[in-house]
Amino acid sequence: AAGVIQSPRHLIKEKRETATLKCYPIPRHDTVYWYQQGPGQDPQFLISFYEKMQSDKGSIPDRFSAQQFSDYHSELNMSSLELGDSALYFCASSSGGRRHEQYFGPGTRLTVT
Amino acid sequence: AQSVSQHNHHVILSEAASLELGCNYSYGGTVNLFWYVQYPGQHLQLLLKYFSGDPLVKGIKGFEAEFIKSKFSFNLRKPSVQWSDTAEYFCAVNPHTGTASKLTFGTGTRLQVTL
Numbered sequence: 001a002a003g004v005i006q007s008p009r010h011l012i013k014e015k016r017e018t019a020t021l022k023c024y025p026i027p028r029h030d031t032v033y034w035y036q037q038g039p040g041q042d043p044q045f046l047i048s049f050y051e052k053m054q055s056d057k058g059s060i061p062d063r064f065s066a067q068q069f070s071d072y073h074s075e076l077n078m079s080s081l082e083l084g085d086s087a088l089y090f091c092a093s094s095s096g097g098r099r100h101e102q103y104f105g106p107g108t109r110l111t112v113t
Numbered sequence: 114a115q116s117v118s119q120h121n122h123h124v125i126l127s128e129a130a131s132l133e134l135g136c137n138y139s140y141g142g143t144v145n146l147f148w149y150v151q152y153p154g155q156h157l158q159l160l161l162k163y164f165s166g167d168p169l170v171k172g173i174k175g176f177e178a179e180f181i182k183s184k185f186s187f188n189l190r191k192p193s194v195q196w197s198d199t200a201e202y203f204c205a206v207n208p209h210t211g212t213a214s215k216l217t218f219g220t221g222t223r224l225q226v227t228l
Contacts, residue, residue, distance in 0.1 A: 033215060042203060042218040043157070056215050090156065092216075101147065102216060104157040 002026055004093050004105030012111045013081050021076040021108045025093030031055070032074040033092040033102060034066060043090060049074055081112045115140035115206050119219035126194050127227050134189040134222050136204030143209035146187040147216065148178055151201040160202075163187065164209070174198070199226045 005024040013019050025032050031050045035043035045058035049068035060066075063081075068074045078085060088107045094100035116139045126132060138144060148160040161172025168180040178189045187204060202222045207214035 035216075042220050043216075045215040045217070048215055058215060092157075100214075101145075101159055101162050103159065104149075106156045 004091055004103055006089075006091050006105040006108050008108060009106060010109050010111075012113065014113055015081055015083060017081050017112075019078045019081060019110060021078070021089055021091075021110070023074045023076070023091030023093075023105060025072050025074070025091075026103055029093035029095050029103075030072060031094045031100070032068055032072070033094075034060075034074070034076050035090045035092065035104075037088040037090060037107075039087070046076070078110075083112050086110060086112045115144065115208065115217045117204050117206055117217055117219035119202075119204055119222050121222045122220070123223045123225070125225045125227065128196055129193045130226075132189070132191040132194045132198075132224070134202055134204075134224070136187045136189065136219060138185050138187065138204075138206045140185075140206065140208065144206045145209050145214075146178075146180060147205045147207075148172065148176070148187075148189050149203045149205060149218075151203065151221075153200070157203065160189070194224070194226050196226045196228055198224060200224060 007022045033048040034046040037043040046060040047066050048056045052068045063079050066076045090107045091105045092102040094102045118137045120135045146163040149157040150160050151157050163170045163180045171177045176191050180187050204219040205216040207216050
């Protein structure tokens with residue numbers, strides 16, 4: 001079965017650079033979520049989109065922005081990168097509704113040097 | 114806002130031992146409950162889920178969990194663990210209302226199964 005696709009899988013950037021992470025949800029899933037997982041920590045919710053509209057916002061820095069496109073893929077844009085942004089960034093998708101479970105992608109490991 | 118507590122941070126078991134990982138949540142309304150597993154270097158995989166109905170739910174790989182509403186708990190169990198169950202286990206909840214509901218995770222339990 002098709003899964004959530006994330007690209008790139010690994011990304012190394014320097015401080016103050018920008019990064020763009022991409023997420024392709026499972027076909028027919030209309031909702032995308034972004035989570036950040038620091039080393040040894042639990043995933044923290046950043047932002048979500050439902051039918052291309054932002055549906056919820058968590059602890060996402062102002063330096064980050066995201067959007068969902070007409071084909072339902074989503075991009076997380078990160079600017080003025082800081083060392084503390086080094087983490088695993090997961091995208092998850094679901095089909096919406098109250099009984100939806102979220103399926104996670106393999107993640108993008110971002111290292112800021 | 115909801116919160117999730119996992120009291121066991123690191124559990125070490127021998128193969129064939131029984132497993133129970135605790136999960137308690139705090140939320141004023143109805144929730145959906147999940148257990149995810151994260152094998153080393155891999156992404157989160159859904160083990161099992163509870164939305165409503167029978168409070169005892171069975172998931173993949175022989176895992177099960179029981180929802181006890183009065184205790185706000187959703188403990189994960191497995192009668193006999195295998196070495197391949199070594200992983201990080203996360204309990205998660207989201208409100209049983211609306212769409213696009215974010216998951217709130219517990220801090221995770223690292224399970225190490227020895228041969």
